[in-house]
Amino acid sequence: MLEKALVGDKKYWTWVLFLMAIIATGFLFYLRQLGYGLGITGLSRDVTWGFYIAQFTFLVGVAASAVMVVLPYYLHNYKMFGKMTILGEFLAISAVTMCILFITVDLGQPMRAFNLILHPSPSSVLFWDTIVLSGYLLLNVIISRVTLESERKGIKPPSWIKPIIILSIPWAISIHTVTAFIYSGLGGRPFWFTAILTPRFLASAFASGPAFLLLVVFIVRKFTRFDPGREPIQKLAQIITYAMLLNLFFILLEVFTAFYSRIPDHMTSFQYLFSGLDGHSKLVPWMWTSVTLGVLAAVLLVNPKTRQNEKWLIFACAAVFVSIWIDKGIGMVVAGFVPTPLGAITEYWPTFPETMITLGVYALGFLMITIFYKIALSVRGEIST
Amino acid sequence: MSGIDRRNFIKIAGLTTIIGLSGKPLADAFASQPAQASAAEKEGHVGKRWALVIDPKKCLEKEGCRACIDACHRIHNVPQFDNRKDEIKWIWKEEYEKAFLDQENEFIEDSLKEKPVLVLCNHCDNPPCVRVCPTQATWKRQDGIVMMDWHRCIGCRYCVAACPYGSRSFNWRDPRPFIKEIDKDFPTRTRGVVEKCTFCNERLAKGLPLACVEACPEKAMAFGDLEDPESEVRQLLRNRFAIRRKPYLGTQPVVFYLV
Numbered sequence: 001m002l003e004k005a006l007v008g009d010k011k012y013w014t015w016v017l018f019l020m021a022i023i024a025t026g027f028l029f030y031l032r033q034l035g036y037g038l039g040i041t042g043l044s045r046d047v048t049w050g051f052y053i054a055q056f057t058f059l060v061g062v063a064a065s066a067v068m069v070v071l072p073y074y075l076h077n078y079k080m081f082g083k084m085t086i087l088g089e090f091l092a093i094s095a096v097t098m099c100i101l102f103i104t105v106d107l108g109q110p111m112r113a114f115n116l117i118l119h120p121s122p123s124s125v126l127f128w129d130t131i132v133l134s135g136y137l138l139l140n141v142i143i144s145r146v147t148l149e150s151e152r153k154g155i156k157p158p159s160w161i162k163p164i165i166i167l168s169i170p171w172a173i174s175i176h177t178v179t180a181f182i183y184s185g186l187g188g189r190p191f192w193f194t195a196i197l198t199p200r201f202l203a204s205a206f207a208s209g210p211a212f213l214l215l216v217v218f219i220v221r222k223f224t225r226f227d228p229g230r231e232p233i234q235k236l237a238q239i240i241t242y243a244m245l246l247n248l249f250f251i252l253l254e255v256f257t258a259f260y261s262r263i264p265d266h267m268t269s270f271q272y273l274f275s276g277l278d279g280h281s282k283l284v285p286w287m288w289t290s291v292t293l294g295v296l297a298a299v300l301l302v303n304p305k306t307r308q309n310e311k312w313l314i315f316a317c318a319a320v321f322v323s324i325w326i327d328k329g330i331g332m333v334v335a336g337f338v339p340t341p342l343g344a345i346t347e348y349w350p351t352f353p354e355t356m357i358t359l360g361v362y363a364l365g366f367l368m369i370t371i372f373y374k375i376a377l378s379v380r381g382e383i384s385t
Numbered sequence: 386m387s388g389i390d391r392r393n394f395i396k397i398a399g400l401t402t403i404i405g406l407s408g409k410p411l412a413d414a415f416a417s418q419p420a421q422a423s424a425a426e427k428e429g430h431v432g433k434r435w436a437l438v439i440d441p442k443k444c445l446e447k448e449g450c451r452a453c454i455d456a457c458h459r460i461h462n463v464p465q466f467d468n469r470k471d472e473i474k475w476i477w478k479e480e481y482e483k484a485f486l487d488q489e490n491e492f493i494e495d496s497l498k499e500k501p502v503l504v505l506c507n508h509c510d511n512p513p514c515v516r517v518c519p520t521q522a523t524w525k526r527q528d529g530i531v532m533m534d535w536h537r538c539i540g541c542r543y544c545v546a547a548c549p550y551g552s553r554s555f556n557w558r559d560p561r562p563f564i565k566e567i568d569k570d571f572p573t574r575t576r577g578v579v580e581k582c583t584f585c586n587e588r589l590a591k592g593l594p595l596a597c598v599e600a601c602p603e604k605a606m607a608f609g610d611l612e613d614p615e616s617e618v619r620q621l622l623r624n625r626f627a628i629r630r631k632p633y634l635g636t637q638p639v640v641f642y643l644v
Contacts, residue, residue, distance in 0.1 A: 036558055036576075037556065037557055037558040037559060037576035037577055038540070038555075038557050038558075038576075038577065039470070039471055039557030039558035039576075043557070044469065044470040044471075044472075044557075045469065045470065045471070045472045045473075045554055045555065045557075046469075046551075048542045048545045048546060048555060049542060049546060103541075106541070107539050107540050107541055107577070108538070108539065108540020108541075108542070108555065108556065108576065108577025108578055108579075109538065109539050109540045109575075109577040109578060110539075112520075112537070112538075112539045112540075113539060115520040115522070115537055115539050116519055116520060116539070118520075119520045119521050119522075119537065120519075121518060121519050121520060121521045123515075123516050123517075124516070124517050124518055124519040124543070125517065126517065126519040126541060126543050127519045130519070182543070185517075186513065186517070186546060186547050187513065187549065187634045187635070187636075188513060188547060188548060188549025188550075188631075188634060189546065189549075264489075336546070337546075340551055341486075341548070341549050341550055341551045341631075342479055342483045342484070342486070342504075342550075342551045343482070343483045343486050344483070346469070
């Protein structure tokens with residue numbers, strides 16, 4: 001089926017070459033990082049995880065969100081999602097691949113990555129995260145391949161695939177749960193040490209992932225004959241609405257607990273994020289942008305008039321995506337390290353090489369999405385080749 | 386495509402196995418782990434629980450004294466970076482208020498707030514760093530010392546995130562050019578791995594005292610066995626009131642500070 005990705009018009013090839021150029025640039029900077037060490041990044045003794053790990057955390061959510069189209073389709077027999085499930089599964093594959101790559105580029109000794117398998121440590125959440133991530137990748141590869149192959153042959157998918165698809169639903173929940181456990185199980189980091197971190201992660205995932213999927217659907221619909229129809233788009237918009245409202249509610253719960261109890265450990269990271277600490281306020285404008293976009297998106301999504309208007313819906317989806325990306329892809333990880341266990345405030349900002357490596361990984365993910373969607377839509381004859 | 390992936394997978398898997406296999410014996414040689422365990426058994430020291438007691442008052446006798454820090458960092462090939470970002474430290478001085486954040490009290494004598502307190506790895510009974518390490522590159526020995534295998538560490542820095550005391554450092558870049566004089570008796574580290582104080586396990590194996598304890602001109606530190614009721618540390622803890630850092634986390638640190 002891969003040959004379907006090798007034929008395309010000029011627009012397709014320009015896009016593919018553009019992505020490849022970014023991947024190549026990112027790779028060159030990665031080689032520099034391999035030579036010099038992670039000191040090439042903005043990370044320090046105080047803030048030891050940054051952009052890479054934050055992108056991994058954010059993208060786990062995007063990957064998990066495929067379940068939001070798979071679940072209604074297979075569990076509730078909501079057939080309207082039929083055309084979109086394969087897109088969700090391919091999005092999941094690309095997002096999990098990016099997750100694994102972000103962890104890899106964050107390792108100080110990537111050549112030793114297989115120590116994870118040679119010396120497994122079941123007490124480490126990171127060990128379980130490796131298992132659930134690779135398992136989820138495998139599940140989605142099998143599911144999308146088998147279902148697409150049957151579709152090409154015009155036959156019904158084999159019956160053995162159904163239990164695997166059902167299994168992929170709790171598995172999707174597990175990848176984000178385990179990722180949240182990486183953070184929420186650390187007693188020495190009060191900002192992360194909260195039981196609501198996991199539900200918060202899931203809510204933000206089920207808002208940002210489907211929002212991204214909808215944006216991609218709109219783009220694909222513009223360039224191809226693919227059209228999932230109005231109803232499933234609106235249904236997905238409702239899912240995004242509820243998830244986003246829950247996400248905002250959960251954040252408010254955190255703020256209440258921290259500021260009503262007045263326990264300094266629980267307040268300082270929030271203060272750093274939203275008002276700055278001791279004159280350090282690099283993230284403040286970002287976090288307020290996130291809040292503004294998040295609230296704005298919630299209003300637009302709750303109001304049926306704006307939700308049903310596709311122009312507003314596109315804007316709302318973009319706002320959800322950017323708002324949650326800032327929250328998880330910038331603020332969440334860094335604020336866990338500020339202030340440090342010794343009360344120091346060290347600011348972090350990604351360096352140029354770090355940004356290029358990040359972009360490279362994202363470009364690879366987008367290239368995967370492009371190729372997968374091209375194949376899927378060609379098989380269905382929804383694309384002119 | 387899947388064929389290439391599989392081939393790459395096997396290649397990487399094979400390579401890692403080779404690296405892994407050669408890495409472990411090397412690491413053992415450096416850590417002199419098995420040799421020491423058998424020696425300890427012979428002498429009947431199995432029940433040992435090493436601990437350090439620090440008397441901050443004595444430590445303050447000589448303002449600006451760095452004898453313990455210099456001795457530790459010299460014999461353990463700890464690099465000296467002049468920027469905070471790349472910094473690596475095994476034992477250092479922290480302002481009283483920062484070392485004991487939970488003891489914050491606005492009425493403490495101003496001069497005392499900023500007085501330096503020695504801090505290092507606490508070799509916790511219940512170490513979060515050991516629990517989170519995905520490759521068992523950090524582990525707790527029978528005698529309670531929290532050890533690091535620098536050859537197995539993949540540099541994920543999960544242990545750094547988990548340590549509530551900020552006691553772990555990461556080699557952000559090649560440390561070797563930043564070691565003033567390399568001590569041939571101790572390994573140097575590579576970039577991309579975590580390191581920290583190991584209670585001078587290599588000196589204990591030879592029956593020597595900790596480098597910091599030995600170097601201190603004021604005898605402000607006492608090292609010994611918590612399980613021996615007659616040991617100096619137990620006597621100090623019996624006669625004086627001592628505090629530990631962040632006791633509420635349940636990590637059970639074994640570095641005690643006399644009040």
